[in-house]
């Protein structure tokens with residue numbers, strides 16, 4: 001071992017010894033042990049099966065797709081991870097699948113997305129939208145006999161799903177649907193798994209019966225022969241070629257030419273064609289339907305929130321461990337300084353470290369709330385009105401948090417790549433692929449900007465209609481303060497010292513004030529625009545940039561810190577709580593700093609001293625977190641094999657691993673070895 005290798009390890013250990021809390025206690029606070037046990041099973045399967053080991057030399061997109069296709073089959077059939085899911089309750093199964101997805105995604109985004117689209121979301125859609133007659137598809141997909149894709153987006157329309165043009169016309173003579181693509185603009189595009197591998201599509205098309213259109217419905221459409229993978233006659237299908245990332249996923253396009261499927265392939269929970277060949281809706285159980293529609297809209301987004309929180313974590317672990325080991329320039333005594341000692345570097349990394357804790361905590365807890373909400377709707381344990389309010393609230397919160405979390409992660413990955421300098425640009429650092437693979441999450445499952453509009457619409461409804469404010473149910477329980485809107489707005493900020501500003505209660509109060517002010521002024525602007533243009537669509541569009549979009553973003557941040565506040569209040573682990581409070585404050589103040597114009601405009605801040613105060617508070621928190629940072633990333637870190645970065649290994653062999661990568665030796669050979677702090681966690 002050379003001297004530089006020894007010193008980088010020492011650097012990590014030195015920082016570990018500085019932390020004020022116990023790594024195991026922090027880990028236990030943040031990760032329920034039963035969830036971690038599931039993740040370990042996934043990681044051990046990946047580490048023990050060479051098919052899954054990273055191969056940096058195997059670069060072409062075509063090879064990556066073939067490899068991911070095989071990995072998917074093996075993961076489904078040989079991991080044993082899905083053996084018992086049919087015996088689980090809805091709640092346990094959904095949580096279990098979300099955790100398996102999370103654990104797989106942090107190591108292999110391609111396969112996790114292929115499984116999510118091809119198996120989990122398909123099975124979920126059959127449950128939500130289908131009936132007994134679709135059971136066979138459900139069984140086949142979990143047994144790996146078929147693979148699906150989710151075909152919604154068309155060449156000409158993505159976000160605006162009402163305009164989709166693929167048509168499924170009912171033929172009463174043969175009791176079949178005839179599917180057609182009316183021109184290239186209606187070709188289904190971007191569909192994951194469709195390019196080469198899927199056998200079935202979960203297709204969304206306009207249902208037409210007796211010349212009358214009944215809007216978008218879901219259909220199970222056979223695409224390829226499961227034995228030969230040859231497409232069926234009437235289907236023109238292809239792979240859409242190279243993308244910027246996610247090279248293992250075969251995104252494809254398809255056009256239908258008088259392609260016939262049996263009547264039974266319509267997912268008939270909401271509407272069906274009866275024996276007389278007439279369309280009939282079947283709203284037999286509206287409460288269950290509410291939960292089902294939440295699930296179909298949201299399951300993918302909940303997965304994205306979980307995945308993004310891990311992508312953020314991965315980027316931050318790599319950059320913090322690198323910054324603890326990497327030294328540049330000498331101090332006045334001639335001692336080389338680790339990057340972590342520079343204020344600039346702390347300011348670049350620590351807000352993202354704080355964001356990691358806020359977002360990971362939110363993502364864990366929100367998935368539970370989401371599952372509870374769907375379960376309550378299924379079980380009929382609440383009143384219809386309560387379920388309806390809970391479902392729309394959960395949907396609204398998920399829309400804005402999906403946007404803020406995926407954007408935060410996107411920015412964090414870029415910042416951490418730069419914070420690792422040139423070495424951060426090497427493939428073996430892991431950050432380039434992470435950036436490219438994470439990037440489309442801001443677009444798919446709902447473009448972020450469009451999703452934020454759904455949240456602001458919900459908030460304005462809440463503002464305008466006190467009847468909607470049922471604060472007994474989640475997530476409305478977090479918005480009780482809206483009832484005191486005028487009183488809150490009449491208060492002015494008197495915060496002029498760093499200590500008060502850093503407190504949990506001050507930050508919560510500032511957020512509540514900001515939300516009240518944004519609600520009131522967004523609504524006022526919307527009303528004025530409606531009067532001026534006499535057109536809701538125009539008014540809504542002209543409200544977005546400087547009001548409604550900001551409102552939704554602020555609410556997303558607020559909801560996430562509310563969850564961490566609750567954890568802080570309930571925890572009995574004193575030393576952990578002290579650090580969690582610092583992370584809470586750093587994230588809150590860093591976000592509020594980005595809303596400074598609004599804080600002045602709303603009268604919460606009035607003097608230049610307020611800006612000094614908030615920036616001093618941020619820097620002071622960064623300084624306080626310097627000694628905690630390495631242990632904070634250790635507490636949430638997966639094993640080195642799964643982290644899979646030559647810059648981020650916990651063993652401090654930074655330069656040895658980098659030279660191996662440069663020599664193209666042993667790039668992926670990071671063992672599934674548990675470092676000492678990890679043993680403490682277990």
Ligand SMILES: Cc1cc2nc3c(=O)[nH]c(=O)nc-3n(C[C@H](O)[C@H](O)[C@H](O)COP(=O)(O)OP(=O)(O)OC[C@H]3O[C@@H](n4cnc5c(N)ncnc54)[C@H](O)[C@@H]3O)c2cc1C
Pocket residue numbers: 117150151152153156157158159160189190191192246251440443444445446447448449450
């Ligand atoms: C890697 C990847 C995988 C995908 N996988 C699938 C899949 O498996 N199945 C599938 O069906 N689809 C898939 N998609 C498609 C994806 O769901 C769509 O790209 C997404 O829904 C956005 O639609 P769009 O691309 O048509 O964007 P558009 O709707 O055209 O939006 C373009 C831009 O305009 C903005 N915009 C749109 N409307 C408004 C408005 N009202 N106000 C203000 N701004 C607006 C948006 O914010 C966006 O920035 C995938 C896409 C990618 C990149």
